[in-house]
Amino acid sequence: MQTTLGSPTQSAILWFLAIVVLTLVVTYLAARRTRSTSDYYAASRSVSPLQNGLALAGDYMSAASFLGIAGLVALRGYDGMIYATGWLVGWPALMFLIAEPLRNLGKYTFADVVAFRLRQVPVRIAAAFGGILTLLFYVLAQMVGAGNLITLMFGVPYEWAVISVGAVMLAYVLFGGMIATTWVQIIKAILLLFGVTVLTVLVLSRFDFSPGELYAAVAARYGQAALEPGGLVRDPIDAVSLGIALMFGLLGLPHILMRFYTVPDARAARTSVLYATGFIGYFYLIIPIVGFGAAALVGRDVITSVDPGGNMAAPLVAELLGGTPFLGFIAAVAFATILAVVAGLTLAGASALSHDIFTHAIRKGHASDHEQIRVARAATVAFGVLAVMLGILFKGQNVAFMVGLAFAVAASANFPALLLSIVWRRFNTAGAVCAIVTGAVLSVVLIVLSPTIWVDLLHNPTPLFPLRNPAIVSMPAGFLAGIIASLVVSEPDAEARFHDEKLRTYLGVGAE
């Protein structure tokens, strides 16, 4: 088929401008309401459960899940569906284990919860380290992905693509803070869910609206194997390890956890997770249909000729079924998706730098609201510029494993400290610092020694660590380090304050 992908068509530019103008208007309106630190980080805690559900979905559904999973299903069939399920199952775990305590205990960052009854300075520094490390790996993968995708879709040079994402995203976060970032996520989530729904309906319309006939067409063209488990889950331990990273990594992603402070109370937090799980589940249920549709209608050969990674499967099938205008819409939605995710990551990075490091570790909690918000904005610029620089620096590198690494660090460093601080009376400062440092360092070291980097990137003959994802080792190690250090060092103050914490965790007494 002929494709206009890679050249900036009129409709793509129009849709793209429409989305950017809409989100900037929202930012302008939000900027007038962003005065205090609570406005900047927590949208004055006035976001409704439905809005937060959409915003959580917006923060989570990245271009990697939209374009990447559609491409994976198109090229590798059923294995892409296995991947899709892994991206959803963290949400119920988030609900059962930490959503409500998180809302009741925290203020702006997850470090608020870990440090609630512990010594502020060491815990804040450790938590900011774990959080920022997670965010850096995540934002690096997003930025390199953004540069490649925008180059593929619009034909813009890579560097300009990365810089434009950085500039527009900074405008949202810098001027509109959490209020604007939340609205950008909501707009993006609605556009993405709408776009993928239309795409699914268009695909199914070619098959009498019967998924069974779509699968039959895929089987006829590529053999029944396309609908059977293939090579993705070869090694059960590696597969479970990836599953652990995906499930519990969500419970340690700072930009997701931060959203729980934007709702008024624990009940709203709970309801927003249900909405988010519904939206995200729906998304992962229908995205394989788009992928299979691309395989059956566009063809694997055409998809790989445009991009060997398969990322253009969804845009190509959009063009085939809806013409150039619909391709323009889908491309613009993919761009909005990248922008929104990067904006969320930047705001979370800025909050770790300014709220945890500046306000609590340096100023020991004594900083005026005016000063905090100034530092917050400076931190936003710093994190945004760093993201752009990393994106340019890693041009052409294979960074797909970075998202897996971000989830592994989040699951192994941030999640153990967070959960232990909520449920275990004996947990103390030494435990928190040891859990975070052990989990973070171990997951990074193990991934370097794994087949992903040691063999695939550094071209050594055999890996020093056999698993592609380290979470099955590094997450228990994080817990173990936290437990052992807490038992060895005694901190009576931390234990004594556990009563206050319980009152707030379970009854919400004194919650922000």
Add this chain to the structure above:
Amino acid sequence: MKSTVREVLDSAEFQNLVMRRWRVSMVLSTLLFVLYYGYILLIAMDRDLLSRRVGPATTVGIVVAGAVIVGAWILTAIYVVWANRHYDPDVARLRARMQGD
């Protein structure tokens, strides 16, 4: 009668509330783990079962993958219904007691 913070914390009702919250959360988490890791291990152990067809081409695997996603959402919904019906009223009662009514 107004209760002190300490009395509420030590009360059987509060301790019972905390225990029930974690029991519900542990049962639902276990179901989630069985659902998801069971699915992953099934792929690793019994490929043939998932490759069996339930239609002209549709495989058991496709149906199961969809069921994992829907099942995960249902577990989330069960927690919300439980918390809204049972947890929140207890919290409201305990908080009222502390404020003295």
